[in-house]
Amino acid sequence: MQGQPQTLYPNDALQQLRDFIAAGNYAPGDRLPAERQLIDTLGVTRSALRKSLDTLEREGVIWRHVGKGTFITPHESASTVPGLAELSHHVTPFQMMRARLSLEPAIAREAAVNASADAVLRLKAARDRAFAATNWDTYEADDDAFHRSIADATGNILLLSLFDHLNQVRRVVAWRQVIRNTDRPAREHSSFKEHDLIIAAVEQRDPIAAHDAMRQHLNSVSKRLFGDG
Amino acid sequence: MQGQPQTLYPNDALQQLRDFIAAGNYAPGDRLPAERQLIDTLGVTRSALRKSLDTLEREGVIWRHVGKGTFITPHESASTVPGLAELSHHVTPFQMMRARLSLEPAIAREAAVNASADAVLRLKAARDRAFAATNWDTYEADDDAFHRSIADATGNILLLSLFDHLNQVRRVVAWRQVIRNTDRPAREHSSFKEHDLIIAAVEQRDPIAAHDAMRQHLNSVSKRLFGDG
DNA sequence: GTTCTAAATTGGTCGTGATTGGTTGCCTAC
DNA sequence: GTAGGCAACCAATCACGACCAATTTAGAAC
Secondary structure, rough: OOOOOOOOOOHHHHHHHHHHHHHHHHHOOOOOOOOOHHHHHHHHOOHHHHHHHHHHOOOEEEEEEEEOOOOOOOOOOOOOOOOOOHHHOOOHHHHHHHHHHHHHHHHHHHHHHHHHHHHHHHHHHHHHHHOOOOOHHHHHHHHHHHHHHHHHOOOHHHHHHHHHHHHHHHHHHOOOOOOOOOOOOOOHHHHHHHHHHHHHHOOOOHHHHHHHHHHHHHHHHHHHHHOOO | OOOOOOOOOOOOHHHHHHHHHHOOOOOOOOOOHHHHHHHHHHHHOHHHHHHHHHHHHOOOOOEEEOOOOEEEEOOOOOOOOOHHHHHHHOOOHHHHHHHHHHHHHHHHHHHEEEEEOOHHHHHHHHHHHOOOOHHHHHHHHHHEEEEEEEHHOOOHHHHHHHHHHHHHHHOOOOOOOOOOOOOOOOOOHHHHHHHHHHHHHHHHOHHHHHHHHHHHHHHHHHHHOOOOO
């Protein structure tokens, strides 16, 4: 696809640089070629190269100093984050749970502060749909939608985006070990009560209660998943 | 194919553009020709072309940015989740701050629970680099790296990924209005003390203190940005 | 062998001009 | 009178080159 010599999309230089480093087998502490040499090797402009180097520096992959050069960071922190699909292979269900416990209670708190009346209505509608689910699969989808509607209720598109990011990974992470001894969620399924508590807290504009209700809910989900909290 | 160059019915330009993209075999992420070139190729006016491009952008087919160009959307991405660049146009600095306040304290809490000794060392190294910054730009990069090293210290790649997602948007969000009346951060810049508090809390494995220290830090950043808390 | 100096090297910065998507306003055609 | 073509302008981005400051290297001077 490199038929055209003109610029491809901006991230191209970054990817080339990553490939170059990976192919070069650089050990931690090793020095990279000088910038003016790299732009020849990679065939990119210096500004594009330096932008990519900035990214790698922020990621902690490299370390630069005027007059000395650019070096691979001494501590191998394996902190290069792969793409979403790749990510889901490396995330354990426990880590997923910790991440949810980190993000979602805070989102619930924001929702309690900012939710519009309409958003509360949508929240209740999502709750009702989950309650009416006739099998576990649709319940999961509805539960999904319920949690997302809380992120939506924050009115903060960035928080919603963060939630979606988390959720995309969650859908793929393998936790099929969930015990389902009934064919559909029981009416007294504890989640329903917990959902109601969250909604009530949001409706009453009580950020602390919303935060705690969500945390409690996720803890009880965690308990069902892992056997205990 | 069109014998008459003059206008047919209004949607003509849109259809032509669709055909052009389909015929061009563009891969996701590829760049389209510039508008002023496309109007030559397609034989339509710029206003008609831009209207069509607007439609495609709303449909999520393409992605535009001033000074860069027009690109095919990288992945099929559910229409509900706008791309990162698109996102940054709709996120206000205030929303960004609320999102940081939602995520980063929780990350600091996780770091306090899970940070390895090595991770704490990397934390301190990042702190020292920021302290030694000689101008605001490198300070920002170092501060960035510091916050990221906290996410790294959680040992949870998903949390790190969430942080990166947030950070990618943060780099683009327009808050150039930040006041910088000195040419570099003063040694008594409050952030330095706050960074130290965070590190101390993580080192002492005190999740609550780490959470609060990060919240306080972000609050003071917010104060600097918006004038008050 | 030591010391000092000049040149070369390197990452960082700045300015200029070109390109790009976005905006505005005038003007024609219907 | 209104919609749309048309052109000029705006602001963001990038390539390119020159220059700057930190650092290393080489060699001259003694």
